[in-house]
Amino acid sequence: MHTYLEPAKELxxxxxxxxxxxxxxxxxxxxxxxxxxxxSVALIEAKGYVGGTMLEGGTTLHSFFTLGxxxxxxxxxxxxxxxxxxxxxxxxxxxxxxxxIDELGINYDEHCTLIDVESVKLVxxxxxxxxxxxxxxxxxxxxxxxxxxxIRGMIAQSRVEGRIxxxxxxxxxATGWGDLSAYAGAKFTVPKEFSVANSVGVAGVDVERYAKxxxxxxxxxxxxxxxxxxxxxxxxxxxxxxxxVLSTLMAAHKTAQGKDPGYTEEELKQNKIPLSxxxxxxxxxxxxxxxxxxxxxxxxxxxxxxxxxxxTSQADMTKAEIELRRRQAASIELLRKSIPGCEKAFIARTSxxxxxxxxxxIECEYDISNAEILEGRHFADDIxxxxxxxxxxxxxxxxxxxxxxPLRAILVxxxxxxxxxxxxxxxxxxxxxxTRNTVSCMGQGQAAGTLAAxxxxxxxxxxxxxxxxxxxxxxxxxVYLGQ
Ligand SMILES: Cc1cc2nc3c(=O)[nH]c(=O)nc-3n(C[C@H](O)[C@H](O)[C@H](O)COP(=O)(O)OP(=O)(O)OC[C@H]3O[C@@H](n4cnc5c(N)ncnc54)[C@H](O)[C@@H]3O)c2cc1C
Numbered sequence: 506m507h508t509y510l511e512p513a514k515e516l517x518x519x520x521x522x523x524x525x526x527x528x529x530x531x532x533x534x535x536x537x538x539x540x541x542x543x544x545s546v547a548l549i550e551a552k553g554y555v556g557g558t559m560l561e562g563g564t565t566l567h568s569f570f571t572l573g574x575x576x577x578x579x580x581x582x583x584x585x586x587x588x589x590x591x592x593x594x595x596x597x598x599x600x601x602x603x604x605x606i607d608e609l610g611i612n613y614d615e616h617c618t619l620i621d622v623e624s625v626k627l628v629x630x631x632x633x634x635x636x637x638x639x640x641x642x643x644x645x646x647x648x649x650x651x652x653x654x655x656i657r658g659m660i661a662q663s664r665v666e667g668r669i670x671x672x673x674x675x676x677x678x679a680t681g682w683g684d685l686s687a688y689a690g691a692k693f694t695v696p697k698e699f700s701v702a703n704s705v706g707v708a709g710v711d712v713e714r715y716a717k718x719x720x721x722x723x724x725x726x727x728x729x730x731x732x733x734x735x736x737x738x739x740x741x742x743x744x745x746x747x748x749x750v751l752s753t754l755m756a757a758h759k760t761a762q763g764k765d766p767g768y769t770e771e772e773l774k775q776n777k778i779p780l781s782x783x784x785x786x787x788x789x790x791x792x793x794x795x796x797x798x799x800x801x802x803x804x805x806x807x808x809x810x811x812x813x814x815x816x817t818s819q820a821d822m823t824k825a826e827i828e829l830r831r832r833q834a835a836s837i838e839l840l841r842k843s844i845p846g847c848e849k850a851f852i853a854r855t856s857x858x859x860x861x862x863x864x865x866x867i868e869c870e871y872d873i874s875n876a877e878i879l880e881g882r883h884f885a886d887d888i889x890x891x892x893x894x895x896x897x898x899x900x901x902x903x904x905x906x907x908x909x910x911p912l913r914a915i916l917v918x919x920x921x922x923x924x925x926x927x928x929x930x931x932x933x934x935x936x937x938x939x940t941r942n943t944v945s946c947m948g949q950g951q952a953a954g955t956l957a958a959x960x961x962x963x964x965x966x967x968x969x970x971x972x973x974x975x976x977x978x979x980x981x982x983x984v985y986l987g988q
Contacts, residue, residue, distance in 0.1 A: 516660070516670040521547045521639070522961035523954070524659055524673040526646045529557015530943050531927035531950035532679030533629045534587045538954030539677075540636035542978065543962045546954075547671060548633060549641045549661055552857065554626040555633065558681055558928070559943045561856035564704050564796040564804045565617040565742060566592075566943045569604055571892035571906030574615045583890040583907045586984040588947035591625075592618060594632065600624025602731040602741055602798060609727050609744070613897045617729055617742055618944075621798045622706075622854075644669075646680060649688040654920050656689050674961035675922040677953050682816070682864030683929040691917045691925070692868040694932065695817055700809040701825050701861045705833050706854030707840070707847075708802045712740055712795075714846030715803070719745045719793060727794075734800050743803075745793035802853065816864055825859055862941065866932045867925040871913035875935035879903055883987070884911035886972045888956075889948030890985055895938040902939075907987075910940065912956070912972060915949055921966055924953040948984070955979055 523539040525532045528550030536548040548555075559566065569589065573580025582604075595601035602619040633640055641663065648660035650670070658670040678685035683693055712733075719725050727744025731737070795803035810828050814821045833852060840847040878894065881904025892907040894900045902908055914930055917923040927946040931937040939945065956975050960967045980986055 514668065516668055517666070518658065518670045518672055519547065520672045521545045522674050523547075523677065523957040524549065524671045524675075525677045525679055525954070526659065526685040527551075527557065527678070527680035527927075528555035528633075528640065528642075529679060529681055529927065529946075530559040531946035531953075532557065532677065533633065534591075534947045534950035535677045535679055535924075535926060535954035535957075536638045537587055537632055537636045538951045538982070539958040540633075540638045540954075541982070542955050542958035544674075544958035546636075546638045546958075547641060547673075548638050549644050549646055549659075549671070551643070551645045553642045555629045555640070556622065556625045558860050559620070559946075560622040560625060561703055561858075562860040562862070563943065564794075565614075565619050567614050567895070568616040568893035568942070569618060569944055570616045572615060572894070572897055572902065573906065574606070575613070575898045576901050576906070578906065580616065581906065583892055583985050584944045584948055586889075586948070586951050586979070586982055588944055588951070589983065591629065591632065591947075594628050595620060595624055598624055598628065599732075599735070599798075600628055605729050605731045605741065607727045607729045607742070607744065609725070613895075614893065616893075617796070619731065619741055619796050619798055622804075646684050646688070649685060649690075651689050651920070656920060656922055659685060660688075673922075674964070675924070675957045675967055677924045677926060677950075677957060678867070678917070678929070679926050679950060679953075680864075681928055682861070683867045683925060686867040686917055686920075686923065686925050686929070687865055689917075689920055689923060691920055691923070693865040693929075695815055695865050696863050697815040698811055698813060699815050699861060699863055700811045701829065701859040702809045703829060703833075703856040703860050704804045705852055706802065706804050707795075707837065707850050708853035709849040709851050710801055710803055711846035712743075712797055712800070712803060715795070715844060716740050716743050718845045719743060724793065733798055739800075741798060742796045743794060745795075816861060822859070829859055830855070863928065863937070865929055866937070867929045868918045868932075869914050869925055869930055870916045870918050871911055872932050873908075873910065873914055873930075873936050873940060874933050875900070875939075878908045878936050878939050881905060881908050883907075883909035884913075886912040887986060888912050888915070888952035888975070888979065889945070890987065891939065891942075891945040891948060893939060893942055893944070895942060896935060900935070908939075910945065910949060910952075912952065912975070914940075915953055916967065921968065924957065924967075926950050926953045951982070951984060952979060955982065
């Protein structure tokens with residue numbers, strides 16, 4: 506390939522105790538924790554708002570609790586701290602339903618905590634400001650200068666200031682994709698053929714008629730009631746079996762075109778249908794479970810477009826951005842034609858960029874396995890508890906329904922002043938289906954931010970802070986560690 510030698514350039518340097526790369530699900534909590542623990546903190550975020558994939562991927566936060574009901578036992582709240590404070594702040598401004606429980610109890614996630622994504626953007630920014638965090642919006646982390654396993658400076662590209670350097674005692678990679686860790690030379694893997702998707706905000710819908718249609722077609726797997734636009738006990742979440750409704754939906758769609766394919770649910774499941782129709786289904790594939798905090802509106806997940814070369818191909822990524830939008834448009838068309846309550850549906854909100862469930866997996870000092878999660882294992886260096894598994898009810902977290910995330914799992918191997926927090930830890934796919942979830946990311950963030958600040962303010966390396974001191978501080982700050 507033809508190359509270009511970029512000329513060396515002197516960059517302005519900004520110095521903080523702690524620099525957090527990425528203001529998403531984990532990064533915001535990390536920055537707040539670090540600032541409250543006495544550090545000077547900068548939060549570097551590529552977009553013009555905070556919140557990350559929590560706003561653009563999923564439709565509800567899984568889960569502050571152990572899974573009780575679906576495993577036939579009592580559930581218990583095990584994630585608290587700043588994550589809970591965020592929910593309290595959101596509830597106070599009508600930006601969250603608070604914690605709700607599914608009425609049918611057959612959904613894989615009995616607890617849900619709905620958020621209004623626009624409220625989160627402001628509430629989190631205000632919490633950061635109150636804590637004294639310096640926020641750098643529209644600033645992209647673009648490189649790292651590393652010497653002997655130590656990050657000397659993080660390079661970023663600010664839209665306003667151009668190329669700049671951040672120095673810090675320690676860095677927290679909360680980019681979701683592991684950008685800073687990769688620039689710093691950490692070992693990582695990137696999945697091939699991984700799907701990308703976004704949640705889409707759909708307006709102009711009648712939520713009750715939509716729910717009725719799903720139920721009448723035998724597709725209702727869960728329903729949750731909560732506050733909606735100031736009125737209590739409204740439908741706020743509908744769990745729906747895609748396959749149950751798909752056969753009806755496809756038949757309706759085809760009938761509208763003068764041809765009924767007449768495939769049964771079993772045939773569709775087993776792909777016993779011609780390839781051309783499968784492709785068509787894939788294009789129109791909808792996840793029909795929705796959440797809402799507003800009348801005439803819901804958020805739903807769409808698409809799961811599989812990028813053949815994963816996230817490593819620029820061309821594939823551009824193609825995926827366009828393909829996702831094409832599918833979103835096609836799916837709205839299908840909803841309008843086929844599902845009662847959606848006759849006037851339109852896309853009111855999309856993500857500015859595609860979301861992935863898995864970017865780079867960064868090699869850390871400890872790699873949690875699914876066997877440990879299923880055993881409900883705790884570690885001497887636990888920094889937070891979690892109990893939700895995205896593959897429930899197939900998997901059952903043992904013990905009291907919780908497991909611990911050890912500090913070692915977020916310390917990047919080979920670099921002495923870098924954490925990796927959020928969805929980029931855990932190489933075991935099944936285990937990661939638990940650790941990647943929003944509320945787990947927040948727990949990891951609080952621990953990383955707290956430790957980074959404790960080390961910076963006492964000027965010791967990250968690994969020299971006694972774990973008991975960190976755990977004591979986390980408990981003081983409301984984190985549940987089994988007390
Ligand atoms: C389609 C989908 C559905 C999901 N559904 C659910 C669900 O229903 N419930 C649930 O609990 N979890 C769900 N998840 C998982 C969960 O949302 C994510 O795992 C979690 O939010 C990831 O948090 P994070 O902090 O690791 O990354 P993010 O929240 O993505 O934060 C990363 C932040 O870093 C910024 N950033 C990235 N690169 C750079 C850079 N180079 N420079 C500066 N800033 C950068 C990003 O803009 C972003 O703000 C879903 C995920 C997806 C993709």
